[in-house]
Amino acid sequence: MRLDVVTIFPEYLEPLNVSLVGKARARGQLGVHVHDLRDWTYDRHSTVDDTPYGGGPGMVMKTEPWGEALDQILADGYESGAREPALVVPTPSGRRFTQEVALELSRKPWLIFTPARYEGIDRRVADEYATRMPVYEVSIGDYVLAGGEAAVLVITEAVARLLPGVLGNAESHRDDSFAPGAMADLLEGPVYTKPPEWRGRAIPEVLLSGHHGKIARWRRDEAFRRTARNRPDLIERCDAAAFDKKDREILSILGWEPEPDGRFWRRRADVEE
Numbered sequence: 154m155r156l157d158v159v160t161i162f163p164e165y166l167e168p169l170n171v172s173l174v175g176k177a178r179a180r181g182q183l184g185v186h187v188h189d190l191r192d193w194t195y196d197r198h199s200t201v202d203d204t205p206y207g208g209g210p211g212m213v214m215k216t217e218p219w220g221e222a223l224d225q226i227l228a229d230g231y232e233s234g235a236r237e238p239a240l241v242v243p244t245p246s247g248r249r250f251t252q253e254v255a256l257e258l259s260r261k262p263w264l265i266f267t268p269a270r271y272e273g274i275d276r277r278v279a280d281e282y283a284t285r286m287p288v289y290e291v292s293i294g295d296y297v298l299a300g301g302e303a304a305v306l307v308i309t310e311a312v313a314r315l316l317p318g319v320l321g322n323a324e325s326h327r328d329d330s331f332a333p334g335a336m337a338d339l340l341e342g343p344v345y346t347k348p349p350e351w352r353g354r355a356i357p358e359v360l361l362s363g364h365h366g367k368i369a370r371w372r373r374d375e376a377f378r379r380t381a382r383n384r385p386d387l388i389e390r391c392d393a394a395a396f397d398k399k400d401r402e403i404l405s406i407l408g409w410e411p412e413p414d415g416r417f418w419r420r421r422a423d424v425e426e
């Protein structure tokens with residue numbers, strides 16, 4: 154996979170040299186190219202922003218530097234054999250970046266990121282490139298960052314770990330919270346390692362039992378407990394048809410009841426507690 158990032162803060166992307174993404178780069182599984190948007194400005198102040206039409210606070214990033222940068226990056230990429238670019242535009246007004254979007258992006262051969270500062274990029278830039286390639290406007294959560302660079306780091310890490318051969322163990326993301334499949338829509342429960350006792354705290358005994366069936370059941374119960382506590386919306390969204398008898402038992406203990414529509418709702422007394 155090839156990644157291009159265009160930014161006015163290239164040094165903000167230094168973490169792409171480190172850890173999982175850095176290693177994938179070193180192994181040649183990922184080609185990362187960080188570009189300084191100001192390389193495509195020609196005035197004395199390297200201006201990338203201007204006042205918004207229609208008035209209002211803040212500044213808007215200008216069309217020309219982005220257009221020239223993207224044209225050249227596309228030309229250089231195609232020249233070196235890259236194909237099927239997708240544009241990833243981090244913005245708080247984008248669609249939510251989820252594991253599903255990460256998986257979709259991980260199947261693209263070439264991603265071009267345009268993290269913005271100020272109030273964002275003149276709309277015409279996304280509209281222009283949308284005629285030539287898929288454009289993903291994504292938000293990493295319901296809060297506002299000063300710029301999209303941190304979002305690029307987040308998205309890149311989520312995508313890179315899904316590339317074939319990047320994580321050591323192909324099974325490693327099977328049980329991820331939010332991974333499609335067995336533990337779908339449940340958060341992962343707690344994990345433990347040696348020593349078996351630390352500051353008077355023991356490991357849950359079942360984990361030492363060697364009984365794989367009991368261990369799997371315990372882990373699933375813990376996943377329900379954690380999900381009910383931290384993300385009740387995930388349980389409300391679940392199709393109860395995916396739950397077995399033991400799942401229903403633990404949900405009932407946690408205060409959830411099935412509705413005729415096949416979903417689970419928390420009993421009123423428990424909601425108010």
Ligand code: 6GU
Binds near residue numbers: 243293297304
């Ligand atoms: Cl992608 N960018 C900015 N500036 N703020 C955000 C965001 C992105 N996602 C959530 N907040």
